[in-house]
Amino acid sequence: MTIKRITFLQELLAFMGLEGRLHLEWISSAEAQKFVRVITDFTEKIRMLGPNPLSGCNGIANAAELETVGGFGKSQSIQQKRLANSY
Amino acid sequence: MEMIAEVKQWLEEGTVDLFIGYKMAMGHPLPHCFVKEKIEEVDDLIIGTSRYALEKIATHITAAKPDIKIGLLARDCNQRALAVLYIWNQLKPDQIRTVNVNCCPSNLKEHGDCSYLEPETAGFFKQRVGVNNTHRPRDIEKYDQPERLSRWMYEFQKCIKCYGCRNICPVCFCQECSLQHPELVGTGALPPEVPIFHLVRAVHMAGRCIDCGLCEDACPVDIPLRLLYRKVNEIVVNVFNYETGSGADQPPFSILGDQVTLEPKPLQALEN
Numbered sequence: 186m187t188i189k190r191i192t193f194l195q196e197l198l199a200f201m202g203l204e205g206r207l208h209l210e211w212i213s214s215a216e217a218q219k220f221v222r223v224i225t226d227f228t229e230k231i232r233m234l235g236p237n238p239l240s241g242c243n244g245i246a247n248a249a250e251l252e253t254v255g256g257f258g259k260s261q262s263i264q265q266k267r268l269a270n271s272y
Numbered sequence: 273m274e275m276i277a278e279v280k281q282w283l284e285e286g287t288v289d290l291f292i293g294y295k296m297a298m299g300h301p302l303p304h305c306f307v308k309e310k311i312e313e314v315d316d317l318i319i320g321t322s323r324y325a326l327e328k329i330a331t332h333i334t335a336a337k338p339d340i341k342i343g344l345l346a347r348d349c350n351q352r353a354l355a356v357l358y359i360w361n362q363l364k365p366d367q368i369r370t371v372n373v374n375c376c377p378s379n380l381k382e383h384g385d386c387s388y389l390e391p392e393t394a395g396f397f398k399q400r401v402g403v404n405n406t407h408r409p410r411d412i413e414k415y416d417q418p419e420r421l422s423r424w425m426y427e428f429q430k431c432i433k434c435y436g437c438r439n440i441c442p443v444c445f446c447q448e449c450s451l452q453h454p455e456l457v458g459t460g461a462l463p464p465e466v467p468i469f470h471l472v473r474a475v476h477m478a479g480r481c482i483d484c485g486l487c488e489d490a491c492p493v494d495i496p497l498r499l500l501y502r503k504v505n506e507i508v509v510n511v512f513n514y515e516t517g518s519g520a521d522q523p524p525f526s527i528l529g530d531q532v533t534l535e536p537k538p539l540q541a542l543e544n
Binding site: 186189190192193194196197199200201202203204238239 | 412413503
């Protein structure tokens with residue numbers, strides 16, 4: 186059940202654009218090496234993805250900083266920053 | 273009109289204690305409760321093109337009077353909502369009678385008596401930076417990850433936290449709503465905590481949403497909620513093999529006990 190619920194959440198986050206930031210693994214207390222490997226790999230993966238784009242003020246300011254992406258034009262990003270600052 | 277005669281008969285014979293349908297009031301078709309004592313009002317019963325969650329009204333009435341028998345007009349979406357409400361023990365099938373009426377136009381039915389046609393076409397700006405309400409989930413999946421986030425955040429940050437999506441939702445019935453719990457969703461600021469506010473609701477719609485689209489109809493800022501919940505239920509079908517509203521099985525996220533509360537009971541008891 187847990188694996189299904191986590192899969193559900195992973196897919197929802199991927200649909201939102203936050204893919205790969207949720208990981209589930211079963212590690213027994215006797216599997217120290219596996220623990221080290223999983224944590225190291227995941228840390229490396231997160232480092233590759235960069236900082237959480239939603240960290241900080243409501244996530245909006247940071248989302249606005251994605252101005253180079255897709256449809257976000259400059260005026261939009263300025264407008265959003267103003268929005269974010271006013272809260 | 274056969275429908276009117278049938279409803280009159282139901283009320284007179286006591287098949288139902290009240291019937292929820294639509295009646296013109298001040299030029300608007302509004303939900304109206306027809307009763308035996310005012311049977312002449314049934315002549316004004318109309319199907320109309322407007323759409324309200326009549327089964328939600330039935331849920332509220334049943335909560336106050338558990339033994340009451342209710343009849344209601346039901347389009348396809350109402351019927352799916354009723355199926356979900358039976359599963360979640362909000363209504364009892366033997367206490368509900370429906371008059372099934374024609375539904376929204378769709379690929380299957382060209383003619384429909386319903387106000388919900390298609391979402392409005394998205395304007396130029398929304399098409400460039402937001403999420404087009406007429407899109408399907410697979411259209412969103414064409415965008416890469418940062419662009420998806422950016423587009424969804426543009427939509428979510430418009431939210432004015434009116435709770436319209438929750439209030440209209442036929443399958444939202446919790447007494448205590450997570451969206452109003454200060455420890456789950458921060459208070460006192462607009463927009464609300466995004467995307468948590470919308471994702472909490474999206475997760476709660478998993479295995480519950482019957483895709484009626486009332487939330488999107490109600491949303492004053494046009495957030496593509498129906499699209500989001502469609503995706504959520506798509507995942508539920510893929511991961512749990514559960515089709516919402518189609519059967520009598522408990523949904524995969526059902527963890528209901530006797531009483532649902534967000535209070536951390538056991539821990540608090542220990543501390544005291």
